[in-house]
Amino acid sequence: MERPNAPSHKASPSVVRYGVVGGLGAIGSADVLLKTVRAAQYCKPPGGVDIAFEQRHFDDGPGIAAEAYDPLRRKFYVYNVLKDMQGKVENAMVPCFLSHTFLAEITPEISFNVVDIFDALLARIRRDYPEVRKIGVLTSSYVRASGIFEQRFGEPEATQDGSLATAGGLEVIYPDATLQRDALMQAIYGPSGIKSGHHGGECLQLLLEACDDLVSQGAEIIVPGLSEIPVLMESLQPLVPVPLLDSNLIYAEYALGVDRERENRNFKLGVLGGVGPAATVDFMRKVVSLTRAERDQDHLKMVVEQNPQIPDRTANLIGKGEDPSIPMLATCQRLEADGANAIAIPCNTAHAFVARIQPYIGIPIINMLTAVVDHIAAMQTPVTRVGLLATSGTVTSRVYHDIIEASGRETLVPDARCQTQVMEAIYGHHGVKAGHTTGECSEHLQAAISHLLARGADVIILGCTELPLIELDAALRERVALLDPAEILAQRCVALAQAEA
Incomplete structure (x- = not known):
């Protein structure tokens, strides 16, 4: 970085x-x-x-x-x-x-x-x-x-x-x-x-x-x-x-x-939260669970701004929704001012805006999408086709496509009918953003996973940070590796903190 x-x-x-x-x-x-x-x-x-x-x-x-x-x-x-x-x-x-x-x-x-x-x-x-x-x-x-x-x-x-x-x-x-x-x-x-x-x-x-x-x-x-x-x-x-x-x-x-760099300072992770709120809490839980600790003081310091008022990223990318760039930048600047050494954004779609705001802050934004592709490259079983289930904004922006294809792999996304099901699983009245993790949203997500498997996906990225919150049949999980970007991002953050230490 x-x-x-x-x-x-x-x-x-x-x-x-x-x-x-x-x-x-x-x-x-x-x-x-x-x-x-x-x-x-x-x-x-x-x-x-x-x-x-x-x-x-x-x-x-x-x-x-x-x-x-x-x-x-x-x-x-x-x-x-x-x-x-x-x-x-x-x-x-x-x-x-x-x-x-x-x-x-x-x-x-x-x-x-x-x-x-x-x-x-x-x-x-x-x-x-x-x-x-x-x-x-x-x-x-x-x-x-x-x-x-x-x-x-x-x-x-x-x-x-x-x-x-x-x-x-x-x-x-x-x-x-x-x-x-x-x-x-x-x-x-x-x-x-x-x-x-x-x-x-x-x-x-x-x-x-x-x-x-x-x-x-x-x-x-x-x-x-x-x-x-x-x-x-x-x-x-x-x-x-x-x-x-x-x-x-x-x-x-x-x-x-004296050396101008901060010496012997505890690493502090800034978290741009609220995009969405449940995914932020889930990400923090994963950071805690992935940290080797024998006492409270061994865990990472985190400063979190839970800002659900940041405009919807998908609405901006696929329509005429308000641009979230300035609210995202302002949130990152507040995290930097509060002493964060690096920033994590537990939202796949938000990464379409990272390149715009990174030049205006002095600390790195840890790229979740890059971390996911690095994780795929390190898998024991070779992967040539990567399935992507994400918001229409993430799919349209091609932020995952560009990184995956640069690694020499093919990106598979659902057809139009199946993508509608994915969006219903996320944004629908019975979707995960409305607080549901079973029932209709689970059915939609399982159908989308089966669709990509039929097209030859070797792994599938659950490319919206709320999707891993949805319950799935154990038998389906055993058929394919379902990658949780928030968990991979948490692993990268913990590793960065340990390297700084």
């Missing part, structure tokens, strides 16, 4: 757009923004960098300095700001260590890359301090209690030859509990602290006391885990006998050089 070139209304791909989530500490966020702007001058992509800074009023109150701080409001703030950036940036920065303790809950719901501050720090430690084994950390009491530094720095990381990487497996050291409370937290959150606008004097002395304690414990480098501390780098570093990392600058430089 090749992605088409982006249409002219999209932003130039050579300009990389960044968003910085502010408001989580105004001073620290502003420092990250300033250092990002400066860093962009010497490590920007060829087309340039756009940087958007989003800061809204957000006040956590004094409780943020406590180990028992509740980050719920902050979590919703970060999620809402990132969600509003969707479609406007390719990369976002969250310059707040506390927010990175819960960021993994948010990033699966965001369709662009959120740069990980711990990845940035580990990359710098690997590069500049490969022999270091003990790092001192200056962070909030809540972040300290969360254990995230131990989780991200303490786990050994294997290299390609099986040995341990130089970063990972690090010992994390914090200030003495009393200094944590009375020195470090006061230096940031106290009345003479950085958050109150003080950049020297008492707050500098308190930070120095915390640093000295880390050095006495054997810290070889010190990592600020609060975005406010690097604001005092020029004053603090000359007083500390070990390297003090500028975590804000490291974060900015890493973000500007």
Whole structure:
């Protein structure tokens, strides 16, 4: 599946757009923004960098300095700001260590890359301090209690030859509990602290006391885990006998050089539904049943727009019905905006319109018809004649004919009388779209299958996604392979998700 070139209304791909989530500490966020702007001058992509800074009023109150701080409001703030950036940036920065303790809950719901501050720090430690084994950390009491530094720095990381990487497996050291409370937290959150606008004097002395304690414990480098501390780098570093990392600058430089593709993101399938409604539900059930899973979290993420108001595809193809192209495109664009990696359309006839809309979206539409023909080619018994039972719109459009015949096979369709029966089985008062799966619709479909068998069909495509919902005699099913395009599409979607993983 090749992605088409982006249409002219999209932003130039050579300009990389960044968003910085502010408001989580105004001073620290502003420092990250300033250092990002400066860093962009010497490590920007060829087309340039756009940087958007989003800061809204957000006040956590004094409780943020406590180990028992509740980050719920902050979590919703970060999620809402990132969600509003969707479609406007390719990369976002969250310059707040506390927010990175819960960021993994948010990033699966965001369709662009959120740069990980711990990845940035580990990359710098690997590069500049490969022999270091003990790092001192200056962070909030809540972040300290969360254990995230131990989780991200303490786990050994294997290299390609099986040995341990130089970063990972690090010992994390914090200030003495009393200094944590009375020195470090006061230096940031106290009345003479950085958050109150003080950049020297008492707050500098308190930070120095915390640093000295880390050095006495054997810290070889010190990592600020609060975005406010690097604001005092020029004053603090000359007083500390070990390297003090500028975590804000490291974060900015890493973000500007980070891979633009989304990394380690869960695959999300977009489903253009409602064409028809029952077929959409059936398709989702098939995706679930075909996924190997031992728990809920092993299943595919799906975002579905069930839009039965999309005009009837057959009515447009065989008559003067309204064109469904724009409603289909709008639905696909909403699925893309919601973070889908690819789109499935569980409707055979709708594929007659896919070529029109694919150039205007940046993610692929998985072609159900191509998947069906690929499935036929992989069958053990050679197939030369393919029977097709579908809406008159699908038959008239020849979307199946063209793909089947390009594969060197013949397409067989019912004669006019039998095609009328197929349409009755789908659209009739007692048809499947009216909610029926037995009786008259079953009789019509069985007659059409027998008709194609008599003409020499080796396999038969049930080329309307509602047709497989109709009950058939077991003896008839044994006579010929009846292909369910929705099931084949579901198989293709599951395989794509596994390949992405």
